[in-house]
Amino acid sequence: MDIVTFVGQSIGRWRSQRTAHHLTFRHSEEVQSTIDIEEVEPDHPDVLKLCETYGVAIADISTPFRMTWEGESDWDEDEDEQQTLSGSTVLIPVPDKENPRKGKLLRDQGYAETIAAAGEYHFTDDDTFVLVTSYDRAAAEEKIWFVNPNLRFRVSMIKTSSGTGVLTASFSSETRAQVS
Amino acid sequence: MDIVTFVGQSIGRWRSQRTAHHLTFRHSEEVQSTIDIEEVEPDHPDVLKLCETYGVAIADISTPFRMTWEGESDWDEDEDEQQTLSGSTVLIPVPDKENPRKGKLLRDQGYAETIAAAGEYHFTDDDTFVLVTSYDRAAAEEKIWFVNPNLRFRVSMIKTSSGTGVLTASFSSETRAQVS
Numbered sequence: 404m405d406i407v408t409f410v411g412q413s414i415g416r417w418r419s420q421r422t423a424h425h426l427t428f429r430h431s432e433e434v435q436s437t438i439d440i441e442e443v444e445p446d447h448p449d450v451l452k453l454c455e456t457y458g459v460a461i462a463d464i465s466t467p468f469r470m471t472w473e474g475e476s477d478w479d480e481d482e483d484e485q486q487t488l489s490g491s492t493v494l495i496p497v498p499d500k501e502n503p504r505k506g507k508l509l510r511d512q513g514y515a516e517t518i519a520a521a522g523e524y525h526f527t528d529d530d531t532f533v534l535v536t537s538y539d540r541a542a543a544e545e546k547i548w549f550v551n552p553n554l555r556f557r558v559s560m561i562k563t564s565s566g567t568g569v570l571t572a573s574f575s576s577e578t579r580a581q582v583s
Numbered sequence: 584m585d586i587v588t589f590v591g592q593s594i595g596r597w598r599s600q601r602t603a604h605h606l607t608f609r610h611s612e613e614v615q616s617t618i619d620i621e622e623v624e625p626d627h628p629d630v631l632k633l634c635e636t637y638g639v640a641i642a643d644i645s646t647p648f649r650m651t652w653e654g655e656s657d658w659d660e661d662e663d664e665q666q667t668l669s670g671s672t673v674l675i676p677v678p679d680k681e682n683p684r685k686g687k688l689l690r691d692q693g694y695a696e697t698i699a700a701a702g703e704y705h706f707t708d709d710d711t712f713v714l715v716t717s718y719d720r721a722a723a724e725e726k727i728w729f730v731n732p733n734l735r736f737r738v739s740m741i742k743t744s745s746g747t748g749v750l751t752a753s754f755s756s757e758t759r760a761q762v763s
Contacts, residue, residue: 420609422602424756426734429600431613528708554606554749556738560730569734574754576604 404530405503406496410466412549413440419474421557421575434488436474438577443467449493449511457509457521459497465506467495496524508534541570553579584710585683586676590646592729593620599654601737601755614668616654618757623647629673629691637689637701639677645686647675676704688714721750733759 417438424431443450450467454460474488498506505525522536522543531548545559557575562568597618604611623630630647634640654668678686685705702716702723711728725739737755742748 418609420604420606420611422604422611422754424600424602424754426600426756426758429598429615431600431602433611435609527711529711529713531707531709531711533709550740550742550749556740556752558736558738558754560736562730569730572736572754572756574602574604574738574752576606576752578606 404526404532406498406506406524407466409526409532410440410442410468410496412552413555414442414468415440416580417555417577418580419472419575419577421474421573423571423573425571426569432476434474434476436472436488437580439469439471441469441471443469443493447493450495453493453495453509453511459495459507459509463497463500465496465498467493469493584706584712586678586686586704587646589706589712590620590622590648590676592732593735594622594648595620596760597735597757598760599652599755599757601654601753603751603753605751606749612656614654614656616652616668617760619649619651621649621651623649623673627673630675633673633675633689633691639675639689643677643680645676645678647673649673 417440419434419436419438421434421436422431423434445461445464445467447467450464451461454464469491471491472489476488492510495509496506497509505523508522508524510520510522520536520538522534524532524534526532529548531546534545534547536543541561541563543559543561545557547555547557549555555577557577558572559575560572561570563570597620599614599616599618601614601616602611603614625641625644625647627647630644631641634644649671651671652669656668672690675689676686677689685703688702688704690700690702700716700718702714704712704714706712709728711726714723714725714727716723716725721741721743723739723741725737727735727737729735735757737757738752739755740752741750743750
């Protein structure tokens with residue numbers, strides 16, 4: 404598995420059912436959302452800008468894509484919170500030159516943050532995509548794998564920078580709604 | 584990672600928060616349970632009996648253990664259903680003689696079945712334990728990995744034997760309650 408194949412398999416519209424486990428409070432939250440993943444041209448202004456931000460050469464990137472999500476939570480009825488459930492981000496893989504099974508992933512905003520963030524990805528020997536993104540005081544780890552071409556699972560967690568405390572874990576089952 | 588280390592890390596009492604996603608109906612179910620995992624002596628009558636059932640020599644097994652669970656679901660208030668949430672099973676690893684990262688796992692009953700079932704396990708390069716158990720008309724796949732010594736994640740799914748249809752997926756976050 405390499406990033407080009409993985410992004411290729413991901414293109415399309417997905418119905419996502421996500422459950423977050425808040426480990427400290429033993430509380431869980433359900434979010435239903437629609438996720439659209441589409442390719443973006445390497446010379447798109449958003450791509451050029453993000454590459455410039457990180458000082459990455461366009462020649463080194465691979466299959467940039469855009470992820471757009473719109474969801475509904477069962478948890479917080481507050482309208483301001485609800486709005487954080489929709490968004491869009493451009494992601495740019497920068498594969499390692501020596502090992503195609505790993506690299507960096509640039510994005511213009513993360514799920515949890517509103518600032519740009521770059522993560523490190525690699526594929527395991529069973530083709531699970533693993534992404535680790537470090538923030539100031541926390542790190543996010545995400546594992547995504549395909550069960551079949553129309554179903555993928557995603558397990559995410561946020562942990563403190565020291566790595567010992569895990570605050571939130573979430574599981575998403577994503578089924579393909581439509582090939583775009 | 585090998586099965587002896589993995590079982591060793593698993594010994595103890597765990598609080599499990601499990602969410603099942605019923606993919607067809609987009610329905611989810613929460614189960615809170617306590618799971619006890621304890622070593623069993625290789626010459627325990629339950630171990631001897633299960634080895635005999637499968638025609639496995641005692642010399643070929645490794646670290647047999649017992650898993651006992653007791654849980655509460657938010658889904659079905661029917662008392663008979665509730666009773667299926669507690670149970671106990673003996674599990675016996677039979678490591679492959681040439682590759683210690685894989686083997687068979689015997690057990691006297693599965694989660695979903697009341698009959699004995701043997702599964703095939705292996706460890707991925709990021710030390711995720713993967714167990715596949717085939718039944719007559721369905722297969723169960725389970726992935727378990729440790730985030731740290733006191734937290735492990737488990738993703739399970741049941742799929743039809745043809746492998747194309749996935750009916751149920753579940754995610755458990757398990758935190759250590761007490762070292763026994």
